[in-house]
Amino acid sequence: MNVGSPAGRVARPGSSVSGLTKSGLNAFTESLRQELLSERVRVSVVEPGTVDTDLANHISDTTRDAARRQVDGIEVLRPEDIADAISYIVTRERRVAVNEMLVRAGDQTW
Numbered sequence: 001m002n003v004g005s006p007a008g009r010v011a012r013p014g015s016s017v018s019g020l021t022k023s024g025l026n027a028f029t030e031s032l033r034q035e036l037l038s039e040r041v042r043v044s045v046v047e048p049g050t051v052d053t054d055l056a057n058h059i060s061d062t063t064r065d066a067a068r069r070q071v072d073g074i075e076v077l078r079p080e081d082i083a084d085a086i087s088y089i090v091t092r093e094r095r096v097a098v099n100e101m102l103v104r105a106g107d108q109t110w
Helices: 016-035 061-071 079-090
Strands: 045-048 100-103
Touching (some): 016 045, 016 100, 045 079, 079 100
Parallel strands (some): 045 100
């Protein structure tokens, strides 16, 4: 199970490095999934949108302010929402493979 981001799907100004790494993670996950098919190993990526985490405590004030403006008025996801998505993916019957899942807050547009 890999955890990515919508940044791997949607390019946005000021997030080129994030977009690069998350797109790469998506490509890596898909390649790994195909390489391990014969081993019956399922490989997936979940891409959480805006989640209520302590990330804002680890970034610069300028970045934190910009992030807060971006999510102002959005009811963000809770960590348990993402845990639930991962649980769904890994508990499917063996015949089912959920290769990727994009999970965004209901009001999130990016």
